[in-house]
Amino acid sequence: MLEVSxxxxxxxxxSALKGVSLQARxxxxxxxxxxxxxxxxxxxxxxxxxxxxxxxxxxxxxHELVGMSxxxxxxxxxxxxxxxxxxxxxxxxxxxxxxxxxxxxGRRERQRRIGEIYEIFPALATRAKQHASTLSGGERQMLAIxxxxxxxxxxxxxDEPSLGLAPLVTAGLMAVLADLSKGGExxxxxxxxxARSALSIASWAVVLNLGTxxxxxxxxxxxxxxxxxxxxLGF
Amino acid sequence: MIKLRLxxxxxxxxxxxxxxxxxxxxxxxxxxxxxxxxxxFNNFQLGEVAVYAIAIAxxxxxxxxxxQISLGQGAFLAVGAYTIGELEVHQSxxxxxxxxxxxxxxxxxxxxxxxxxxxxxxxxxxGMTLLLALALPFLSDKYSSFFGGDQGLITLPPxxxxxxxxxxxxxxxxxLCALIVLVLLGNxxxxxxxxxxxAVRDNEVAASLAGVHVARTKVIAFVISAACAGLSGALLxxxxxxVNTGEFPLSLSIYILAGMVLGGAGTLTGAWWGAILVVxxxxxxxxxxxxxxxxxxxxxxxxxxxxFGAVLIIVMLLAPAGVQGGLRWLGHRLVTVSTVTKLGxxxxxxxxxxxxxxxxxxxxxxETAATSVD
Numbered sequence: 001m002l003e004v005s006x007x008x009x010x011x012x013x014x015s016a017l018k019g020v021s022l023q024a025r026x027x028x029x030x031x032x033x034x035x036x037x038x039x040x041x042x043x044x045x046x047x048x049x050x051x052x053x054x055x056x057x058x059x060x061x062x063h064e065l066v067g068m069s070x071x072x073x074x075x076x077x078x079x080x081x082x083x084x085x086x087x088x089x090x091x092x093x094x095x096x097x098x099x100x101x102x103x104x105x106g107r108r109e110r111q112r113r114i115g116e117i118y119e120i121f122p123a124l125a126t127r128a129k130q131h132a133s134t135l136s137g138g139e140r141q142m143l144a145i146x147x148x149x150x151x152x153x154x155x156x157x158x159d160e161p162s163l164g165l166a167p168l169v170t171a172g173l174m175a176v177l178a179d180l181s182k183g184g185e186x187x188x189x190x191x192x193x194x195a196r197s198a199l200s201i202a203s204w205a206v207v208l209n210l211g212t213x214x215x216x217x218x219x220x221x222x223x224x225x226x227x228x229x230x231x232x233l234g235f
Numbered sequence: 236m237i238k239l240r241l242x243x244x245x246x247x248x249x250x251x252x253x254x255x256x257x258x259x260x261x262x263x264x265x266x267x268x269x270x271x272x273x274x275x276f277n278n279f280q281l282g283e284v285a286v287y288a289i290a291i292a293x294x295x296x297x298x299x300x301x302x303q304i305s306l307g308q309g310a311f312l313a314v315g316a317y318t319i320g321e322l323e324v325h326q327s328x329x330x331x332x333x334x335x336x337x338x339x340x341x342x343x344x345x346x347x348x349x350x351x352x353x354x355x356x357x358x359x360x361x362g363m364t365l366l367l368a369l370a371l372p373f374l375s376d377k378y379s380s381f382f383g384g385d386q387g388l389i390t391l392p393p394x395x396x397x398x399x400x401x402x403x404x405x406x407x408x409x410x411l412c413a414l415i416v417l418v419l420l421g422n423x424x425x426x427x428x429x430x431x432x433x434a435v436r437d438n439e440v441a442a443s444l445a446g447v448h449v450a451r452t453k454v455i456a457f458v459i460s461a462a463c464a465g466l467s468g469a470l471l472x473x474x475x476x477x478v479n480t481g482e483f484p485l486s487l488s489i490y491i492l493a494g495m496v497l498g499g500a501g502t503l504t505g506a507w508w509g510a511i512l513v514v515x516x517x518x519x520x521x522x523x524x525x526x527x528x529x530x531x532x533x534x535x536x537x538x539x540x541x542x543f544g545a546v547l548i549i550v551m552l553l554a555p556a557g558v559q560g561g562l563r564w565l566g567h568r569l570v571t572v573s574t575v576t577k578l579g580x581x582x583x584x585x586x587x588x589x590x591x592x593x594x595x596x597x598x599x600x601x602e603t604a605a606t607s608v609d
Contacts, residue, residue, distance in 0.1 A: 048444065050440065050443075050444075070443040070444065070449075071443055071446055071447065071448045071449075074443075074444060074445070074446040075446060079444070080444050081444075082440065082441075082444065086438055086440055086441035086444070087438075087441060088433070088434050088437045088438050088441055088442070089437060089438070090433065090436075090437045091430070091433060091434065091437065095430060098427075098430060099430055099431070099434050099442070099445045099447065100445045100446070147445060148444075151445075151446060
C-alpha cells in the first residue's frame, strides 16, 4: 500500500505540488492524469526521491520515503521509469538489464531474472548485444521498463510510458502492464497524458490540476464523467 | 554477421579474470625479454613508461570510464613520492611495504579530496583538481623542514639481488607493478563496479534509479585513480633519486591527461600507448626532430610542447577514440574485409561449379572453412 499524504514540493517560488494526498492499493494500477504542468511528473519524482519534498509524507511498506536517498528507495522495492525511458545509451541492452539487478541478486539468479524480462519483451532478446543508443523509441521504453522490473519491484512508477509511441505499440505496452498487475504483486502508479489508454487498464484514477488533486475516484467513474473528461483530460 | 572461428586452444578464455591474467603473463614475458636486450638508459625509459602507464590507467578509469575529469593527478603522484621519501628518511622497511604505504596514503588523501570534489562536475571539477596541482609547491615551501624544501628528499634505488644490473632490477619492479595494476583494474572494470562506473558516466539519474549509489561510485573511482597516481609517483622517484616539487610541475598533470586521451580514454591497453608518447615524445623524439632540421637549441627546447600539441590534434582528428580505439577500428576493418573477400570468392566458386565445391575444401581456399556466417 502506497500512502501519499499532504505532499508538497516547490522549486524556488513555484510550488509544483500543494498538499497532494492519494493512496494506491497493493496490486492495483492507479492512473495519475492531468494537463501539462499539473504536477504528475513531480509527484513521481518526489516518491522516488529524485526531488525533495518540503512537507508531507510518503509511506510505503512500513518505510517513510521522504528523506530517504534514491538508491535506498530503489532497494526498498520502488522502481521508477522516468519520462522518455532513461536508459544508459552507451551500454548494451543486456548490460542495462544487469545494472537493474546488480545490487540484488547473484549471477545465476540475475540471468534468470533477465531471461524473464526477455520473455515479457521478446524484442529486447533479439537486441541483447546491441547498444541501447541503437534502439527505437518503443524498444527503449521496453528496456527502461524491463530494467525497472528486473529487480522485481513491488511498486512501479511509470512516467508517460506511451510518450512518442505508435498507438499499436502503446496498446501492446498497456497489455503488458495489465498482465503484470494481474499477479497482484506489483502496485503500479501510471502517469499518462494519454488518459484514454491509461484508464482502460487502471482500477483507480487521480486527476491533478496545478499541483492539487481535483478528483480521486475509480477509473470507470472518471472515464464515465463527461464534464471531467472535457475539462481536464481532453477527450 | 561474419565471425572468425579459431580452434579451441587459440581462443581467449571466456572469463575476463583469466583473460586478464593471460595478458598479464604474456606482458611479463615480453617485457622480460625486452628489458634483457636493452641498455641501461633504455631500461630506465622503459621503467618510466611503466610508471606513467599506471598513472594514466588510473586516470582512464576516472575520466574515461567514470566521466570525471582531473587536471591534478600530478598532486597524487607527489603524495606517493613524498611518502616514499619520508619512509626512506625515517625507516628502512621492505620496498613492498613502502609501496603499499604510498598507495594507502595517496588513496586516503584522494578520499579526503574526493568527498567534496565528486559533488562538482565538468569545468568546476577540473578547476578544483587543477588547484591541487598548483597548491602543492607552496605546501612544501611552507613546511620545508618536513618536505625538505627546494632540495627535497633523497630516495635510494632498491638493492638488486646478486649480479643483476640495479637499473634493470628497478625496471622490473616498475613493470611488475604496472602489470599487476592493469590486471587488477581490468578485473575491476569487467565486474559490477565497472558497469556502475559507466552507468554513472552516461546517465546519473538512470544509474541511481537502477539502484547504483552514484556518490559512492564516484568517490571509489576517484580514490582508485589517486591510489594509482600515488603508486606511480612512488615508483617514479625511485628512478630519479630525489623527491622535490620540481619533479611534479603542472605540466606533469597535463601530460598524464593528454597521454590518457591519446592512448584512448577508458581503455587500459591504451594506457601503454599514452605512456610511450608521454615518455618519448617530449624528450627524445622532438629532440631528434629538432636535430634533423638543424634548429637551434631554443627551438629544440620548445619544440616538445608544439609537437605534443600537434600529435594531440592529429590523433583526435584521425582517431577520436585514441590510439587504442584507432587500432581496434583498424582490426575490425581488416577482419571484416578479409572475411568478406574470402567469402565472396568462395561464393563465386560455388556458383560457378556447384558439385566441385566440396572437393575445393582441401584446396588453396581451405581457410574459408574456418569462417562461418551467423
